[in-house]
Amino acid sequence: MSEQRYEPQEIEPRWQALWAEERTWEVANLDEEESAGEPLANVRGGAEHPAAYVLEMLPYPSGEPHIGHLKCYALGDAIAHFQRRLGQRVLHPMGYDSFGLPAENHAIRTGVHPRVSIAESIASFQRQFRSWGISIDWSRELSTSEPSYYRWTQWIFLELFRAGLAYRREAAVKWCPNDQTVLANEQVDAEGHCERCGALVEVRQLEQWFLRITDYAERLLGDLDGIDWPEHVKTMQRNWIGRSEGAEVTFRCEDFDPAHPVDYPVFTTRPDTLFGATFFVMAPEHPDVLRLAAGTEHEQAARDYVNRALNETNEERGNAERTKTGVPLGRTVTNPVNGERIPMYVADYVLMEYGTGAIMAVPGHDERDYDFARTFGLPIKRVIAAPEGQDGDLPYAGDGTLVNSHAEFDGLGNREALAAIVAWLDREGKGHASVNYRLRDWLVSRQRYWGCPIPIVYCERCGMVPVPEEDLPVELPDIDDYQPKGRSPLAAAEEWVRTTCPSCDGPARRETDTMDTFVDSSWYFLRYCDARNSEAAWDPAALREWMPVDQYIGGVEHAILHLLYARFFCKALADLGHLDFQEPFQALFTQGMVTKDGSKMSKSKGNVVSPASIVERVGADTARCYILFVGPPDQDADWSDEGVEGVHRFLGRLWRLAAETAERAGGPSPELDSPDFAEGDELVLVRKAHWAIDKVSGDLRRFAFNTAIAAVMELLNECSRLRESVSIESMRFALGTAASLLFPFAPHTSADIYDRLTGERVWEQPWPEAEESMLESDEYELVCQVNGKVRDRVQAGADATPEQLKELCRAAPNVIAHLDGKELVKEIVVPGKLVNLVVR
RNA sequence: GCGGCGGUGGCGGAACGGUAGACGCGGGGCCCUCAAAAGGCCCUGUCCGCAAGGGCGUGUGGGUUCGAAUCCCACCCGCCGCACCA
8 A cells, every 4th residue: 555645735736727627616697697508517506596695805915915815715715615515606706906005105116007016916816816725706806996897986986976975075184294195094103194204294174075974874873783793893883983962052152243143053962061061162173263262362372272283183182181271262152051151262172073163161070171171260060969979079970960050950860851951952942952973974085096086077167077977987097107296196197187078068177086995895795796797887686696795704904994884885875776785794704813923924023924835835725724723713813833734734644544545445436425334433433423514514603613623633533543443434434524524624635535535526515414313322421520529420321311310420439439428418410411419 | 081802721722501621732752763754652731649539720809509711790911992072
């Protein structure tokens, strides 16, 4: 018998070539399949089989894939394979998020067109995905920077524009004075520096494009309840949306111009403390601040303060620890509930973006207002008394009884009073119940080259005009100079910019900003369903077949942005009649990071593990199994080369024992049935195989890949232990089962083993089912406890009655020793497990 | 500060309220070999003991229970997210 070596370098390319040749993982849409006549290999009976959509977040193709990609796709592939073998038609596509800053920055440095560098990266990603053996339907591959894709990104933008969901507005944006460009939020570090050049970022007022995601705040919040996502991701989204219930209350300013009083609404979550308002504060950005201060003794001070505040970074302003600053405006407003005139201030602790940009200050019951009042010597009034026995020191933010307010409300519990005061305000026309959100509209314009052009032209006569659908895509022109100079590099492409108005044929200019890349990735999962459609973004029938995504997989770093934007797109598109579902991702799995020596892999730390080198050394199956075996996939995992070796040894042992068994059996034979009349060691091994089927199936359903692989290891250990004492048939069954179970994790090795043993294709086999009778045995080890401590173990029959079990336990030698001279108080029997004797 | 997650051998990690430490790594011993690599077999929480066996053990302190890593209360530590959001 020849000694055989496990050689993944030979095995893996062989199976990859077969899968590529036969296009094994392609699935057709049902309508295409009917007309095409020739069903693809893995379309089993078409419509009879339920559709499943398994999707990993699409990669940003920069350089080469890293270990995090390997983990993500190994994980998704395991799920996709499992679902296929459960009889589902599985859509498992791949694409590239290929617009974006890294490619553009590379172009600025090297002069290489982003299209060229992106194409190289994509080629590298494709090569590696194939070398990892990921079961991808390549017929649906897409790249967001291709005109055939972004044509539809533009179409969606125009749909949103027509619905009023895309609009232009002046806003404060991040501006880098060195690079002369607006920056994406994600390009500004925590200290407010430009990620690229390190300059301190400024805030500028510029007209920008926004998407009206705030219209969807309530639905984005509410619909979280109906989707199967990790709780922490839902929590993050809830916090980000930041819903607050309260009231809008109007304060009137009459001393600015008594003939024309001005009303200033404020938002408060505590209208019950309205009687405690002793001053009023406006944000420095509030448009009326300077007008109010004009002509008062505070005019200059207010002007200086506003200027200083506007030039401060968010980081400085956002620091709640520092002493409160502000300047009086020399004006007063009237508190609507008691007619008191209270002074107005401007202070930077009030934010223009939240609520109305002005607040009523209640220093007795709000910590920030309290700090401000202490600094400026303003009155602090208690209007809520803490319950008996509780520390009610001011500022007191807890519940209690209203005091010092008004005869009508004093003595009420504050929650009750809140409702009563809001009702009163409503009746008097001075306020109403209101809900506020932290969520802001999504700024989508970028003064950047490598992005999707915004399909709008500006005409002197007609104003802002959408590009007609038949003229899409507005293609991104080639340019020579990628350097941003305070406006989009596209603005220099004069020939491209100059155009004619679609509406009046007069001279017009194109929008030169491009879209945030998060727009591109907010709908790509829809395009996969009908990726080659040149007539429309998708055929609604294709979406009905596949959407929503049954299992989405990716990193937590997208917990808010991408996942929130994609949800918003679906809701908006559904409202416009393009979709008939509200949520894109029915279930979400967030994978943990892969670290090295406990820290994040990075080039500067020199601790980067390259998937390509691992695959070259030990094979893709080892790499994939290791990364799933090392720990629960939602947790961070530390890369260990020794651990990789361990998994490699396991695959080698499995493969060698299988190859040897196949040889001993005289080559492959198709039947792989569970041997019927096994006994002794035979039975032990066959039972172990059925146990493994049961264990791996359950573990796969709950994404416990680490314990699933461990179960196959246990099965192999049992095979090794019993190799001399069991029949070739039992061994074939056990090893074939091991390969079958391991296929979702180590597809090449498993396919090879299964082929050697049976001559059949493991991916075409249905997922094995454990025989119920094989999961029970007629004897088991009964644990005998005395006072909850294990004292002995004895063999017990599966059908023994509780009485018999007690009897067995009492007779166990070491139990007898512990019962000596004690009084038996109680006997607990857990059939199949243990007996616990309680003694005194 | 608010919210979320976590704390188990030398290490990664297992464990429907029912045998704590599966599986793997690392370590030790042995076999094969002229030797090594590769491979195979055995041991491996800790302390006492020749052994049989026993004590102690899941961040800390309490509680519920016949029985707690698991449930409850209080606390300590670590990680992540948000943070002057009225």
